[in-house]
Amino acid sequence: xxxxxxxxxxxxxxxxxxxxxxxxxxxxxxxxxxxxxxxxxxxxxxxxxxxxxxxxxxxxxxxxxxxxxxxxxxxxxxxxxxxxxxxxxxxxxxxxxxxxxxxxxxxxxxxxx
Amino acid sequence: xxxxxxxxxxxxxxxxxxxxxxxxxxxxxxxxxxxxxxxxxxxxxxxxxxxxxxxxxxxxxxxxxxxxxxxxxxxxxxxxxxxxxxxxxxxxxxxxxxxxxxxxxxxxxxxxx
Numbered sequence: 001x002x003x004x005x006x007x008x009x010x011x012x013x014x015x016x017x018x019x020x021x022x023x024x025x026x027x028x029x030x031x032x033x034x035x036x037x038x039x040x041x042x043x044x045x046x047x048x049x050x051x052x053x054x055x056x057x058x059x060x061x062x063x064x065x066x067x068x069x070x071x072x073x074x075x076x077x078x079x080x081x082x083x084x085x086x087x088x089x090x091x092x093x094x095x096x097x098x099x100x101x102x103x104x105x106x107x108x109x110x111x112x113x
Numbered sequence: 114x115x116x117x118x119x120x121x122x123x124x125x126x127x128x129x130x131x132x133x134x135x136x137x138x139x140x141x142x143x144x145x146x147x148x149x150x151x152x153x154x155x156x157x158x159x160x161x162x163x164x165x166x167x168x169x170x171x172x173x174x175x176x177x178x179x180x181x182x183x184x185x186x187x188x189x190x191x192x193x194x195x196x197x198x199x200x201x202x203x204x205x206x207x208x209x210x211x212x213x214x215x216x217x218x219x220x221x222x223x224x225x226x
Contacts, residue, residue, distance in 0.1 A: 004156075033213075035216075040218055042202060042216040042217055042218040042219060043157070043202065043204075043216040044216070045213050045214065048213060058213055059213075090157070092156075092157075098206060098213050098214050099145055099206065099208060101159045101162075102157075102159065103159075104156030104157045105156050106155060106156055107155070107156050
């Protein structure tokens with residue numbers, strides 16, 4: 001089944017404790033992206049990747065890192081999480097870019113205490 | 114500043130009636146638009162898209178209308194069903210630019226029995 005998976009689905013952590021949210025797609029997509037969703041603000045893009053080893057900042061990259069060492073994986077790294085990073089995070093992928101249908105993962109709900 | 118927004122944050126319709134969800138955008142250079150559906154606890158799901166060289170595009174039970182003059186698009190759902198209850202987002206971007214998708218904040222559609 002073609003899908004985007006994220007792990008973990010739920011995470012509670014404390015300020016400053018490094019964490020990684022994994023994202024994997026099995027559709028051989030070149031484009032992958034991370035979004036955060038906050039009430040009243042819609043989806044905002046954090047980082048995106050056009051292909052392996054090619055990443056770029058989205059609208060809200062501060063406090064996040066990403067890597068794209070393999071085509072299928074695009075982990076989101078919070079080196080020192082803060083409470084304002086409490087949010088619902090979505091990973092998405094598409095064949096070549098944002099102007100094609102993006103397939104979203106199920107989301108990761110993060111609470112930073 | 115640039116924004117994509119929705120006129121109504123909530124919409125309730127009777128089962129079997131038609132639904133119309135509206136979206137305004139402010140970037141006159143936007144030429145590609147997408148509607149997404151997000152059910153509770155799930156990631157956004159692509160519904161339909163439209164490019165600026167079209168005024169109307171139809172899918173299965175859905176129609177998107179684009180009015181470039183007033184920078185407005187709408188999503189029409191025919192014969193609304195309980196399974197249509199969800200949050201609907203519009204998103205927009207400009208072809209050939211580095212600008213990524215900008216999402217609206219969403220409209221909650223509730224289908225009444």
